[in-house]
Amino acid sequence: MKTLEPSKTQPRAWWREPMMWLVVGGPAAVILAGVATLVLAVSRPDPVVDPDYYRRGLEINKTMAERQAAASEAPAVRPALEVRNHAATGGTPGR
Numbered sequence: 145m146k147t148l149e150p151s152k153t154q155p156r157a158w159w160r161e162p163m164m165w166l167v168v169g170g171p172a173a174v175i176l177a178g179v180a181t182l183v184l185a186v187s188r189p190d191p192v193v194d195p196d197y198y199r200r201g202l203e204i205n206k207t208m209a210e211r212q213a214a215a216s217e218a219p220a221v222r223p224a225l226e227v228r229n230h231a232a233t234g235g236t237p238g239r
Contacts, residue, residue, distance in 0.1 A: 158164055194200060
């Protein structure tokens, strides 16, 4: 029976093992990204909400309602079928 002999090569140092860098690299990258996010969040705070936000919202809604009312008073558009027929024949639509 053949006996196994111990390997004569020296083991590599822990920092020279590629698998170690794969295991440690992922969590290290996440920690670095978290620190970068924290630095950005602390150095650039969000602006404070306008103390009079409710009144400004009402004004915006009023303006939008006025624009919609003005748009609904625009002249009626010709029916799609009439326009399609005009485009297909090249002639003037029937009036």
